Amino acid sequence: MSMSLTELWTILGCGLVTILSRALPFVFVKSLTMPAWLINFLSFVPITIMTALCCQSLFIANPGHLATLNLANCLAAIPATLAGVLTKSLLMVVVVGIMAMAVLRYFSIG
Amino acid sequence: MGPSLTFRAGVHDVLPTVFGYIGVGLAFGIVAHTSHLSLLVVAGLSFIVYAGSAQFIITSMLLLHDPLSAIFISTFLVNSRMILMSTSLAQYFRHESLTRNLLIGSLVTDETFALAMNKQNKTNGKLSFAWQSAANIVAYLVWGIATLVGAVLGGLISNPERFGFDFALTAMFIGLVYLQLISDRHLGLSLQLMVMLFVALVYYFMIGIMSQNFALLVATVAGCLFGMEMKKCR
Numbered sequence: 001m002s003m004s005l006t007e008l009w010t011i012l013g014c015g016l017v018t019i020l021s022r023a024l025p026f027v028f029v030k031s032l033t034m035p036a037w038l039i040n041f042l043s044f045v046p047i048t049i050m051t052a053l054c055c056q057s058l059f060i061a062n063p064g065h066l067a068t069l070n071l072a073n074c075l076a077a078i079p080a081t082l083a084g085v086l087t088k089s090l091l092m093v094v095v096v097g098i099m100a101m102a103v104l105r106y107f108s109i110g
Numbered sequence: 111m112g113p114s115l116t117f118r119a120g121v122h123d124v125l126p127t128v129f130g131y132i133g134v135g136l137a138f139g140i141v142a143h144t145s146h147l148s149l150l151v152v153a154g155l156s157f158i159v160y161a162g163s164a165q166f167i168i169t170s171m172l173l174l175h176d177p178l179s180a181i182f183i184s185t186f187l188v189n190s191r192m193i194l195m196s197t198s199l200a201q202y203f204r205h206e207s208l209t210r211n212l213l214i215g216s217l218v219t220d221e222t223f224a225l226a227m228n229k230q231n232k233t234n235g236k237l238s239f240a241w242q243s244a245a246n247i248v249a250y251l252v253w254g255i256a257t258l259v260g261a262v263l264g265g266l267i268s269n270p271e272r273f274g275f276d277f278a279l280t281a282m283f284i285g286l287v288y289l290q291l292i293s294d295r296h297l298g299l300s301l302q303l304m305v306m307l308f309v310a311l312v313y314y315f316m317i318g319i320m321s322q323n324f325a326l327l328v329a330t331v332a333g334c335l336f337g338m339e340m341k342k343c344r
Contacts, residue, residue, distance in 0.1 A: 025215070037338075041338060042334075043337075052333070091129075
């Protein structure tokens, strides 16, 4: 149980950076009137950011070259997506996804 | 997920995402343990910084003795997507007090944001302070506790990936993006599919030439602009 001074400053500094990124937009949005184009722009944020977050797990970056597929994640994504289509339940997507990945790892696939 | 916006409904709705937090939280704890961070530092990172992927980056930078300024800048870059998410989410809470806005804002994550966007599809575009706080607080506590448990267990479990838990987070985003796709009637299915394809293409080409986090940001912004143009054409 110990913490160096560098670790303490890292935690406090990064904590400040993070909370400002999160909370300041709430202050601005509350006090300013948003122009129509910005509201239009923001209406696409949910679908785009979630798609990009998915892509982060499905692609492997090869700096300087084209990306390749993360085969294990892509394979496990198939039953997970099917579970979503069939049940429309987030819980089922997660449970089926974990099970699929465990099976893939058991047979050392991907 | 139903239309109810009570605190209790929030706790109920956030439960499926908890698996993602537990999986990644345990992984972070184990990584932190192997990087020789004490439990106190793990707790500090999880409860004060509270920034998922940024915590992994901070840990590796601490291990490499990178300068504080570099650590702060990396944290800002990794978290800059939060500015987009918070600006989006804040529109639902403009009528609430500043204090309540700050309380919600300080605990927004990728997951609770995505969950809220799914939720408002079911409530005619409404969200409540009670519902959002419930989701935020459960996520916050589960994350913090999972990372601490991971740090304690770190010495015992050598290969947590064997059980597939690391896929929980990816599965959760797949589930959230699918539910968003089928329930956002405002944008509609075909427009969203085009935007998704565009984002995937941009991300695919960008990760070869820039960091993953920057590519994520570029793909997100480009996707929003593309969507706005496509909407005009309809």
